[in-house]
Amino acid sequence: MARHRFDCSLRWSDMDAFGHVNNTTFFTYLEEARVDLLFVHAGESVARERLSSGIVVARHEIDYSVPLVFRPETVPIDVWVSRLGTSSFELRYQILDEGGPVYAEAATVLVPFDMVAGRPRRVSDEERAALEPFLEAS
Amino acid sequence: MARHRFDCSLRWSDMDAFGHVNNTTFFTYLEEARVDLLFVHAGESVARERLSSGIVVARHEIDYSVPLVFRPETVPIDVWVSRLGTSSFELRYQILDEGGPVYAEAATVLVPFDMVAGRPRRVSDEERAALEPFLEAS
Amino acid sequence: MARHRFDCSLRWSDMDAFGHVNNTTFFTYLEEARVDLLFVHAGESVARERLSSGIVVARHEIDYSVPLVFRPETVPIDVWVSRLGTSSFELRYQILDEGGPVYAEAATVLVPFDMVAGRPRRVSDEERAALEPFLEAS
Amino acid sequence: MARHRFDCSLRWSDMDAFGHVNNTTFFTYLEEARVDLLFVHAGESVARERLSSGIVVARHEIDYSVPLVFRPETVPIDVWVSRLGTSSFELRYQILDEGGPVYAEAATVLVPFDMVAGRPRRVSDEERAALEPFLEAS
Numbered sequence: 001m002a003r004h005r006f007d008c009s010l011r012w013s014d015m016d017a018f019g020h021v022n023n024t025t026f027f028t029y030l031e032e033a034r035v036d037l038l039f040v041h042a043g044e045s046v047a048r049e050r051l052s053s054g055i056v057v058a059r060h061e062i063d064y065s066v067p068l069v070f071r072p073e074t075v076p077i078d079v080w081v082s083r084l085g086t087s088s089f090e091l092r093y094q095i096l097d098e099g100g101p102v103y104a105e106a107a108t109v110l111v112p113f114d115m116v117a118g119r120p121r122r123v124s125d126e127e128r129a130a131l132e133p134f135l136e137a138s
Numbered sequence: 139m140a141r142h143r144f145d146c147s148l149r150w151s152d153m154d155a156f157g158h159v160n161n162t163t164f165f166t167y168l169e170e171a172r173v174d175l176l177f178v179h180a181g182e183s184v185a186r187e188r189l190s191s192g193i194v195v196a197r198h199e200i201d202y203s204v205p206l207v208f209r210p211e212t213v214p215i216d217v218w219v220s221r222l223g224t225s226s227f228e229l230r231y232q233i234l235d236e237g238g239p240v241y242a243e244a245a246t247v248l249v250p251f252d253m254v255a256g257r258p259r260r261v262s263d264e265e266r267a268a269l270e271p272f273l274e275a276s
Numbered sequence: 277m278a279r280h281r282f283d284c285s286l287r288w289s290d291m292d293a294f295g296h297v298n299n300t301t302f303f304t305y306l307e308e309a310r311v312d313l314l315f316v317h318a319g320e321s322v323a324r325e326r327l328s329s330g331i332v333v334a335r336h337e338i339d340y341s342v343p344l345v346f347r348p349e350t351v352p353i354d355v356w357v358s359r360l361g362t363s364s365f366e367l368r369y370q371i372l373d374e375g376g377p378v379y380a381e382a383a384t385v386l387v388p389f390d391m392v393a394g395r396p397r398r399v400s401d402e403e404r405a406a407l408e409p410f411l412e413a414s
Numbered sequence: 415m416a417r418h419r420f421d422c423s424l425r426w427s428d429m430d431a432f433g434h435v436n437n438t439t440f441f442t443y444l445e446e447a448r449v450d451l452l453f454v455h456a457g458e459s460v461a462r463e464r465l466s467s468g469i470v471v472a473r474h475e476i477d478y479s480v481p482l483v484f485r486p487e488t489v490p491i492d493v494w495v496s497r498l499g500t501s502s503f504e505l506r507y508q509i510l511d512e513g514g515p516v517y518a519e520a521a522t523v524l525v526p527f528d529m530v531a532g533r534p535r536r537v538s539d540e541e542r543a544a545l546e547p548f549l550e551a552s
Contacts, residue, residue, distance in 0.1 A: 012430075012431070013430055013436055013438065015430065015431040016426075016427055016429065016430070016431070017426070017429040017430070017431065017433045017484075019431045022427055024427065070431075
């Protein structure tokens with residue numbers, strides 16, 4: 001099972017003046033799923049430490065299909081590693097109800113970054129080991 | 139048991155540049171607890187319909203005690219009706235960990251409002267019946 | 277001059293725990309630039325009425341180059357129409373300082389939508405006339 | 415002139431599903447006015463350094479009068495120091511249109527804090543000198 005499932009809580013205030021979850025808020029949901037994967041569930045604590053402090057977002061893309069409205073129940077987000085390169089990797093996501101609509105599909109390119117030196121760095125061995133269980137090439 | 143407990147999900151992005159949940163975000167947490175009480179759990183569907191569309195926030199106050207940091211676990215919020223008048227009512231809240239610190243205590247004055255006529259209205263009998271089980275005079 | 281410039285105010289709270297404007301907040305900035313173009317500056321009031329109530333976001337993509345930090349000064353956003361089709365159109369954006377770095381480049385696909393019938397509709401003549409002055413094919 | 419005026423930009427996304435600026439967002443506006451006063455305009459750079467890194471919010475209160483709707487124009491916020499004690503000080507705010515309605519009035523208690531030692535500290539002489547020009551006892 002390569003995919004990680006995160007159950008995302010909606011907030012009433014996520015809705016905008018049109019009465020739907022605002023399109024920008026989907027990126028907050030993706031961030032929560034990504035944080036849950038990289039900071040909480042991926043690999044050993046050493047790898048998670050690096051994943052949580054030494055990675056920058058280089059690119060996002062998202063396709064919206066169906067509007068989402070606030071509800072007390074969480075919405076499932078599936079997230080997995082769709083590409084694992086030497087100097088970057090990509091996550092893909094689906095926001096969807098089990099047996100129901102896919103609200104959105106998205107992808108994020110992440111780049112390991114040496115914060116002290118101020119420049120990109122290579123994916124470390126610990127990071128690779130932590131990410132590989134979630135790899136599902138697309 | 140007059141108090142209603144809402145388990146509030148934190149988001150990584152709730153933290154500000156100081157690395158704590160931003161003080162303004164606590165009001166979003168209170169809103170989620172309030173929505174959970176008034177829109178989901180209070181009384182019959184008729185009362186909830188009015189509570190969810192015909193109430194405005196007139197006042198907030200909050201006292202902060204301990205900083206809150208993002209964590210995957212929810213934070214409990216206790217919310218109850220501390221005053222139930224004829225033309226307004228007050229909710230009180232505690233954000234706290236069971237057997238741990240109280241992060242903040244807060245209160246909100248809510249006013250029933252006739253959106254069509256554009257003026258305050260009295261608390262209806264259905265609303266009173268829906269709120270009374272949560273009344274705990276302070 | 278096909279491009280529309282919007283001067284976007286930053287908020288201190290736009291920064292996240294890394295001390296940079298959070299990547300999701302860039303979409304809020306893009307939304308403000310888009311609203312300023314479509315709801316305030318595009319064409320006659322009739323066209324703006326439709327643009328502000330009958331358009332949905334179908335897709336976003338963004339590439340980040342340089343981190344942005346809170347400052348009292350606004351950040352300029354250039355926005356223009358990069359494609360104007362019969363059933364959708366695309367906006368492109370650059371977030372950049374005059375004579376300074378490009379923080380991010382992005383694109384949004386927008387789809388006219390008949391909210392009552394619940395289905396996509398064609399770009400109307402008024403909308404086309406309102407958008408054409410901002411067209412700059414890429 | 416003791417009061418500091420901050421012209422606050424609204425964002426379309428500040429509105430909630432009721433089509434008004436959400437009540438919690440007012441605290442973000444207050445924060446921007448407070449940041450503009452304490453981090454940008456108060457006193458010498460040494461004082462601002464301390465005010466921007468060594469102060470915590472202990473309490474907020476707010477009274478709402480009139481709903482606020484998104485508009486391209488800024489909304490003025492007047493902010494001033496209403497109490498300047500030895501271990502805390504209070505700011506007061508009015509969000510209002512010149513010659514128009516007062517949308518809300520609010521107050522914040524701020525406490526100087528020694529982040530390293532993890533405990534409150536006294537208002538320093540530099541901070542007092544920076545805040546006194548904005549003092550207007552209520």
